Amino acid sequence: MVGIKDFRVIADTSDEIITPGLSPEEQVSTLSLQKAQNIAYLCKKDDIIIAADTLVYLGNEPLGKPESRSDAKRMLRKLSGEKHSVYTGVTLLRNKSHISEVEKTEVFFRNISDNEINIYTETDEPMDKAGAYAVQGGAAVFIERIEGDYYNIMGLPLCRLSIMLKEYGVEL
Secondary structure (H helix, E strand, O other), X not given: OOOOOOOOOOOOOOOOOOOOOOOHHHHHHHHHHHHHHXXXXXXXXXXXXXXXXXXXXXXXXXXXXXXXHHHHHHHHHHHOXXXXXXXXXXXXXXXXXXXXXXEEEEEEEOOOOHHHHHHHHOOOHHHHOHXXXXXXXXXXXXXXXXXXXXXXXXXXXXXXXXXXXXXXXXXX
């Protein structure tokens, strides 16, 4: 989407551990750096590694990926009718040098009925998403408005990423 043609995707399969006491910005920044470092050994010396981690916060409560359908229902009930924040930490790592930045987007959910939550959680869509929803999927109908970068809610703030890549000499 941003014009990078020569790339490969390497998933970091290690557990994401939320560290109590960290701010949302520190949390996602730390997690994105850990992801980049975890897969660095699989890359060539001069490769630019792009890693991102996204968390949903309702107030001070982080909502990661649901552990079960009932956990997804619990999260969506909490988000119903509420404003929440989506934070994504993005890290670029090349050799031992890195930069990490954070994007924040405010999302406003309308009131969601239990029936709508039940129907949505019967799909597999909420199961691997922070906050138990995908803005680009069926949950789009729950969102009244957003303030900030739409792509951040999807998990990769493209505008911020393009600016960061320029620091490594990549022109898009």
